[in-house]
Amino acid sequence: MCGRLTSGAVRRHDLKPKGEYCGFPARSYGHPERWLPPTGDSMAISVKPLHPLFGAEIGQVEIGLPLDDSTVVEIRAAFEEYSLLLFRDQELDDDKQIAFSERFGPLETTVKANPAGGTYFARQSNLDIDTGAVIPPEDRRIIYQKANMFWHTDSSFKRVPALCSLLSARLVPPEGGDTEFATMRATYAELPEATKRRIEGLVAEHSLVHSRSLVDPRVLTEEQKAELPPVPQTLVRTNPVNGRKSIYVGAHASHIVGWPVEQGRALLRELTEFATQQKFVYRHVWRAGDLVVWDNRCLLHRATPFDTVRYKRLMQRTTVAGDGPTVP
Ligand code: SIN
Numbered sequence: 001m002c003g004r005l006t007s008g009a010v011r012r013h014d015l016k017p018k019g020e021y022c023g024f025p026a027r028s029y030g031h032p033e034r035w036l037p038p039t040g041d042s043m044a045i046s047v048k049p050l051h052p053l054f055g056a057e058i059g060q061v062e063i064g065l066p067l068d069d070s071t072v073v074e075i076r077a078a079f080e081e082y083s084l085l086l087f088r089d090q091e092l093d094d095d096k097q098i099a100f101s102e103r104f105g106p107l108e109t110t111v112k113a114n115p116a117g118g119t120y121f122a123r124q125s126n127l128d129i130d131t132g133a134v135i136p137p138e139d140r141r142i143i144y145q146k147a148n149m150f151w152h153t154d155s156s157f158k159r160v161p162a163l164c165s166l167l168s169a170r171l172v173p174p175e176g177g178d179t180e181f182a183t184m185r186a187t188y189a190e191l192p193e194a195t196k197r198r199i200e201g202l203v204a205e206h207s208l209v210h211s212r213s214l215v216d217p218r219v220l221t222e223e224q225k226a227e228l229p230p231v232p233q234t235l236v237r238t239n240p241v242n243g244r245k246s247i248y249v250g251a252h253a254s255h256i257v258g259w260p261v262e263q264g265r266a267l268l269r270e271l272t273e274f275a276t277q278q279k280f281v282y283r284h285v286w287r288a289g290d291l292v293v294w295d296n297r298c299l300l301h302r303a304t305p306f307d308t309v310r311y312k313r314l315m316q317r318t319t320v321a322g323d324g325p326t327v328p
């Protein structure tokens with residue numbers, strides 16, 4: 001059975017055609033031209049915007065089932081256009097999540113510091129991975145996850161940063177634990193021209209040690225620190241499909257290469273504050289069965305608090321690798 005649903009009447013969406021789709025072989029995820037929106041009225045999925053600037057809920061598709069290539073093309077085109085896609089009421093287990101995630105590209109292996117380190121999953125949870133028991137708030141694993149409450153973009157501390165992340169809501173607390181997303185693409189478009197000129201060509205140094213030190217410098221072991229030395233990332237990125245630019249900042253960004261550290265930090269702070277104004281932010285209130293895919297090239301995100309003693313939260317994240325370093 002194919003994952004495209006045939007029931008329901010809504011088949012159209014408002015993606016603006018930008019060129020002709022030229023087809024692609026299954027499992028070929030390298031070529032940006034392949035993710036141009038299809039033209040015409042023949043869409044299988046439905047697309048409902050979630051926010052005036054970005055994000056869309058995708059309907060008419062069951063992502064836990066094998067998907068035909070044309071449906072994947074539509075999903076990928078919506079991803080390039082909207083930066084964040086929400087799929088509601090999905091029955092996913094780990095294998096199905098991996099299969100769907102791989103339609104976006106090869107998966108990253110998670111860093112050792114995560115309880116699921118060494119697998120394809122970054123586990124975001126207050127439950128022990130072996131026993132399922134609630135982890136006490138003072139435990140290193142809970143403190144480590146607090147860094148997710150800073151605005152960040154996944155894996156920008158890796159030489160090849162992530163293309164996208166897929167977060168699947170398995171257990172959701174009755175209150176709290178929402179995730180916020182901010183569009184660095186709309187941010188870039190609204191930056192003063194002088195700022196755009198000032199930041200063009202700049203490179204920031206990103207590191208996990210830097211972002212974790214914002215919570216507690218002792219949260220990473222020496223082995224975990226050695227796993228991920230700092231890396232350079234460009235400060236302005238361009239989407240290879242539609243050419244739209246975005247800034248590229250977040251908690252892993254430590255300073256600007258070649259600038260005095262404090263001056264670089266001030267610029268990064270200024271850009272992050274600009275990017276996370278309310279008008280650029282979508283807050284997702286999770287329901288069990290949601291899966292959200294977001295574009296790490298142009299969105300920041302952050303977790304929000306919940307009562308980790310009273311409630312259970314289990315989110316499974318897969319992360320798709322980008323297609324190369326952002327700095328040669
Ligand atoms: C993440 O930062 O990748 C996870 C966000 C969340 O758990 O809400």
